[in-house]
Amino acid sequence: MKEVLEELERRRAEARLGGGQARIDAQHKRGKLTARERITLLMDESSFEEFDMYVEHRCADFGMERTKIPGDGVVTGWGTINGRVVYVFAKDFTVFGGSLSEAHARKIMKIQDMALQNRAPIIGLFDAGGARIQEGVAALGGYGEVFLRNVLASGVIPQISVIMGPCAGGDVYSPAMTDFIFMVKDTSYMFVTGPDVVKTVTNETVTAEELGGARVHTTKSSIADHAYENDVETLLQMRRLMDFLPSNNRSGVPELPTKDPAERAEPSLDTLIPDNPNKPYDIKELILKVVDEGDFFEIQEAFARNIVTGFARMEGRTIGIVANQPMVLAGVLDSDASRKGARFVRFCDCFEIPIITFVDVPGFLPGTAQEYGGLIKHGAKLLFAFSEATVPKVTVITRKAYGGAYDVMSSKHIRGDVNYAWPTAEIAVMGPKGAAEILYRADLSDPTKIAARIKEYQDRFANPFTAAERGYIDEVILPRNTRRRICRALNMLRHKTVENPWKKHDNIPL
């Protein structure tokens, strides 16, 4: 018996060493943790149970039959994060550069199948060199089956990808089909083809960082939802994120204890809106003052900053926030902001997360760049997403709600459940100046006359009451009471039941 136990320990120790001490040291030297160290930080203490530790590849080409390493480049299993079950796979860069073989793919598939069957989230930690070159088409087949499982699980369980090293070739498309992608600054990069191929095909000279580093993907391409300073911070933030997310699309949102009273008034909000309607203010101040304990997990903070998206809680229960940001481009909706908002709204709707929308939007951004770039279809994505969403939707118009953007931003007309306005709200087809200049073109040469026309339009529409008279706004509320009003609305909507007409799936303007 003793020998059997010793043999087990020996085999475990061998597997845990992955590609060997020298490669582990090299990993550390680059500022990266190993796959198992990462999992230890991500999961609750001693909760991780590893599967398939002894799996080896079956490749016999290029001398591979002589190089077998237990685990085959990926650590898989399950554990808990703050007590809730989560499945995880972590690429082990010390073993064949974390590259994907057929056996490696099967390990990931097993975990994907278990996560879906047991309706629990799955997190993938990426640090890998793509398809195992020695395996050829077997690796491609493995990727295909992983991708398929990503698609089938989409909208059923949260799928999170964390890029913690190279992520190239076949490795990029699994993350791309998950709900969120996070990166580590300076040590991670993601691209379909690397700098060498780019040089050959397009003759561009770029570094890996310039081509697919965290800065590029959080600010330019919007592939990544956020980037953190190092492995430790990233993994701790993933634990924080998981506390906001439901386990699956039917579980309901998690409920955490909170000491923040639902009744809490915030008098400083009464003076948040500047007297000058063209002066910006920071919408994040409103968000932080309204949500539980000022705890806001922002998604895509560095991209399309004219719209703010992220998770928070009200009375301990997760909500999604979508808010125009007057500090950036006056909060206008452009193509990027529309896409960003739409994707976030759809995530919330998939997972039954109520959506709170703060509106201060002067309209859609005019110009050839936007029109040529497909603003019509991108704007339609946000309109489509809000319209199809059946989760509780509470909207607060703080200032401008002009034009089509008024309709788009979770208005009553597209099934906003409770639509509030602050007394400072202006709900109109456009701003008073623009409106008067179109309606009274003949008066343009006379500054006194046009000023009077602007004032006339302002008096008529630069308030919430014209909309409230029609029932487009349910109530005009005091800014200080915004938290209390939202909490009450969410409680009232707790058992909301709305079903869209049966369809195979919709045809959102992609």
Ligand code: HXC
């Ligand atoms: C097999 C690989 C590998 C791979 C790396 N290794 N990538 N082994 N298949 N794809 C091995 C290396 O041989 C090396 O082994 C170890 O991993 C570490 O790699 P290094 O090159 O020494 O590390 P580094 O300098 O940090 O460079 C990392 C890297 C580079 C940028 C990821 O290894 C690289 O460019 N790899 C190839 C990337 C690639 O082209 N992949 C195929 C993409 S095609 P030793 O034994 O020396 O430690 C693809 C198509 C799928 O994925 C499409 C599906 C849709």
